[in-house]
Amino acid sequence: MPDSVLHRPLELSPDVSVRPEPFGALLYSFGTRRLSFLKDRRLLDVVQALATSDTAQQACASAGVAPESLPAFDAALSRLLRTGLLVERAA
Amino acid sequence: MTTAVPLVEHFALGLDAPICLTWELTYACNLACAHCLSSSGRRDPRELSTDECKAVIDELQRMQVFYVNIGGGEPTVRSDFWELLDYATSHDVGVKFSTNGIKVDAEAARRIAANSYVDIQISLDGATADVNDAVRGVGSYDTAVRALGHLHDAGVRPKLSVVCTRQNLGQLDEFKALADRYGAQLRLTRLRPSGRGADVWDELHPTADQQRELYDWLVANGEDVLTGDSFFHLAAYGESLPGLNLCGAGRVVCLIDPVGDVYACPFAIADQFHAGNVRSEGGFAKVWRESPLFLELREPQSGGACASCDAYDACRGGCMAAKFFTGLPLDGPDPECVKGFGELALSKVEPGTAPRTTVDHSHKGGVRGGPVLVPLSLRRPDKPCDESPVSREVFA
């Protein structure tokens, strides 16, 4: 299990474009030319809330993620961070 | 956070906008390749004007289409080609374009290098001039290799795009070496019996043994080789290959042709697969979202004669266009079914009864140096959906 990213300020990489879809969202990185998927509408809400939240955890809270679901969202956000779709926002 | 339905099923039901949109800017082409999927050659006088093209780009931007695959014909022979390219990339629509290299000189290469939202793909159908020029025409190998050289010098990493044929499948390692020499990424695609491809399919399409060798080669070398949705019918051999493993026609894929007609797939230019025109009220978005044809293609498909096949989940019956233009039922096996059911089905098709495209812009009487492989029929081939339109990264 990678370290938690919940306490960190994250945002979408400026290279990445997000398109909501019925099943969640498509993410396209103009940097790597890769397409990825968010298979969950709530994960999309979290990602969209990042820009206006101080931490990833706050974004989860404002998207209505229940505390028991936090680990799953933490893992998904870490993977998005590792693949460069999310980046850490300069404080 | 898993959805009950696999992602591929969502794709099968369609998306709000295409992922893999091909836009052929012109039917004009300097070449006359024998297997051209769009029967290109002569410019169509009804071609979309510069302003109409820009309006289409504006619409793609609104729909958040991430990128378009531009082709033709030879798109770079349009005098507004570079203008449209810049217009698209400055409106959040990335461009991947496919060319035979005719206009790719040192200056063009620098221009491409300077725009990080542009990818270029050079078409070449033989790793040697003799094999290539037999289908693409005399001098086309040199043109392509010269273009690769300019791109390499400018620091661009192009794609080298190959339509796999009976004549060139023995050259896979040579293609890879050629791509490596120019810092290019190899892209292998399937020959479909579309456009003039129907005229030469019997002579050019790979044999069953070659398909098996190709599959083994892709399993061994496939990680860095792009194939789009070309070879998912080979998944019936066992392992599925990277790329889009379903027919995305009308669901994630479609074509806008040079006169604005929208078809389910670049390999399906035929009335049966015509969904509308971007010039009509509501434009492309309305065609994509509401055309009866696309809505029908997004309905759950029955496997037909394939339903009882143990490989159906991987192969899904193969390519709709390949079936259509060889005269096979759309809900049965692909003509190149690896289990041999396609051949069996083909043997029952009355010769000469397979449907033909009615959209033909072939040069009358061929072009100088045109292909000589099949003297009866001459012209050019090409690409569709770029790399795996689908990376394998799926989150949650």
Ligand code: SF4
């Ligand atoms: S018809 Fe064939 S080429 Fe077109 S999207 Fe389907 S599988 Fe791909």
Ligand code: SF4
């Ligand atoms: S029978 Fe149909 S599903 Fe089975 S391998 Fe052949 S084309 Fe594919």
